[in-house]
Amino acid sequence: MEIKADKYLDCIGLNCPMPVVKTKKAIKDMEVGAVLEMVATDPGAIPDMQAWANQTQHELLSAEKFDGDKFRFLIKKTH
Amino acid sequence: MNQNNASHPRRLALIASRGTLDWAYPPFILASAAAAMDWQVAVFFTFYGLPLLKKDLSAAVTPAGNPAMPMRLPFGPEGLQKIDWSANLPNLILNNVPGIDSMATSLMKKKFKQKGVASLDELREACVDLEVRMIGCQMTMDVFGFSKDEFIDECEIGGAATFLEFAADADVSLFV
Numbered sequence: 001m002e003i004k005a006d007k008y009l010d011c012i013g014l015n016c017p018m019p020v021v022k023t024k025k026a027i028k029d030m031e032v033g034a035v036l037e038m039v040a041t042d043p044g045a046i047p048d049m050q051a052w053a054n055q056t057q058h059e060l061l062s063a064e065k066f067d068g069d070k071f072r073f074l075i076k077k078t079h
Numbered sequence: 080m081n082q083n084n085a086s087h088p089r090r091l092a093l094i095a096s097r098g099t100l101d102w103a104y105p106p107f108i109l110a111s112a113a114a115a116m117d118w119q120v121a122v123f124f125t126f127y128g129l130p131l132l133k134k135d136l137s138a139a140v141t142p143a144g145n146p147a148m149p150m151r152l153p154f155g156p157e158g159l160q161k162i163d164w165s166a167n168l169p170n171l172i173l174n175n176v177p178g179i180d181s182m183a184t185s186l187m188k189k190k191f192k193q194k195g196v197a198s199l200d201e202l203r204e205a206c207v208d209l210e211v212r213m214i215g216c217q218m219t220m221d222v223f224g225f226s227k228d229e230f231i232d233e234c235e236i237g238g239a240a241t242f243l244e245f246a247a248d249a250d251v252s253l254f255v
Binding site: 004016019041048051 | 089108111112114115116117118194195196197200203205208209
C-alpha cells in the first residue's frame with residue numbers, strides 16, 4: 001500500500017547531522033498524524049533516522065534505497 | 080528502544096575547549112543532533128573553545144598541530160585528488176611551508192563543502208534554532224580579554240558551577 005506524504009523534505013547532498021536537524025525542524029510545523037517524506041544521500045542517515053525516531057518517538061514508517069544511491073524515509077508525526 | 084519520556088528528557092552536557100576548525104565540529108554536530116532528538120543540550124565554551132561564540136567565526140586548522148591529518152586536494156584530476164600530501168611529505172618540511180595553515184584551512188573547508196558537511200556557521204545556527212544553551216566561560220573571557228558584545232546574542236556567560244549544575248542531571252557528558 002502506497003503511503004501518501006503530506007510534506008516533502010529534500011536532504012540530498014547533505015551530510016551528518018543535517019538530515020536529522022532538518023527533519024526535526026520540518027516535523028515541528030506539521031500536524032499530529034501527518035507524514036513526512038525525507039530524501040537523503042547520506043548512507044549514515046539510515047541508522048541515524050532509526051535512532052532519531054527511537055529518541056523522539058515519532059514513527060519511522062519506512063526506510064528504503066532508490067535510484068542506486070538515494071534513501072527515502074517516511075516518518076509519521078505522533079505527538 | 081524508547082528512552083525518552085516527558086518527565087525527564089535526555090540531557091547532553093558538552094565542554095568545548097578547542098577552537099580550531101577541525102575540533103570545533105564535534106561539539107556543534109553533537110549538540111545539534113541531540114537537540115534534534117528532543118534532548119536538552121548545554122555546551123560550555125572554555126579556553127580555546129570560547130572564540131567559537133564570536134559573531135565572526137574564523138576557525139582555522141594547522142597541520143603542525145595535527146601530524147596525522149590527511150591533506151587531499153578537493154579539485155583537479157582524480158589521481159591527484161587521491162594523493163595524501165601529508166603522508167608523502169615529512170611534517171618538518173610541510174609545517175614550514177609559508178602559508179600552510181591558511182592553505183590547509185581552505186582545503187578542509189572546500190573538502191567539507193564538497194562532501195555536504197555543513198559549515199560551522201550553519202551548525203551553530205542550527206544549535207541556536209534548536210535552543211541549545213551555549214555558555215561562555217567568564218574566566219576565559221577575563222584571561223584572554225573578550226567582552227560579551229563580541230559574542231552572539233544567544234549565548235550566556237557563566238562559570239564552572241553554571242555548567243556543572245546543568246551537567247549534574249545529564250545522561251551524557253563529554254569533554255571535547
